[in-house]
Amino acid sequence: MIKLIECPRDAMQGFPNFIDTAIKAAYINQLLQIGFDTIDFGSFVSPKAIPQMRDTAEVLEYLDLFESKSKLLAIVANTRGAEDALHFEQIDYLGFPLSISETFQQRNTNKSIKDAMVAVEEIQNLTEVKGKTLVTYLSMGFGNPYGDPYAPEMVAEFVEQLEQLGVKIISFADTVGTANVDLIKELFELNIQGYPHIEFGAHFHARPDQVEEKVLAAFHAGCLRFDGALKGFGGCPMAKDDLVGNVATEKLIQSLEKEGQTLSLNKQELEEAMKMVDFVFR
Incomplete structure (x- = not known):
């Protein structure tokens, strides 16, 4: 079963104008209905x-989770930070x-x-005690612009260390934005086959x-977990390309549905969220 993770946090965090707490909450509440x-x-x-995220705890107070099946993730x-998040x-x-x-890693x-x-390791232990789950993102997972060493085998070494710590989800x-189709295919096939009990995602x-x-490329290699952000807002400023942003969720949905996948989304609520995006990021 495909899992779609919508990432308003990633879309918002680098936005230059502070987005009002009530607007953040209203937008996320709409996303929760999809x-x-x-x-x-x-x-x-x-x-x-990250000044934009200084009100995360306040936003949480305004979220209506009672009728939503969606789960919440905090970075x-x-x-x-983990201890603070686990209070909720x-x-x-x-x-x-x-x-x-x-x-x-140093910059981030x-x-x-x-x-x-x-x-x-410390956060993994904390989440297990609290009955929560750690998602580890392997940043620069497809290469880096700094000339630092990189190879798919290095990624596998990281996965092995995380597996030994008991991490269950790795994205x-x-x-x-430098990954090519062949590298994506290699990376997901290598690790999904090597660690079938770990859930691998694509960000x-x-x-x-x-x-x-x-x-x-990721889907055909076995990936069933995908991150996106409506209209592709957000992304890494170090890409040095204004067109490189998060995967637009609507394009992600379209791509997977063309492959015959049923995603069980409320399209009417999705349309309402799409209308809100330009207001949120004005």
């Missing part, structure tokens, strides 16, 4: 690092960005990869004309 498996709704990180960058019963998943690139979380792996992140950043080929 039928996505999970909503990546906010993050518990330093407000100095954390350290153990303290409404949150089902914690997401942690672990990078294949040493340079990006102010940690070395070694220290970040220690944080992963490969194409952080700067792609892509130009609009590359969305379908990347999504279908």
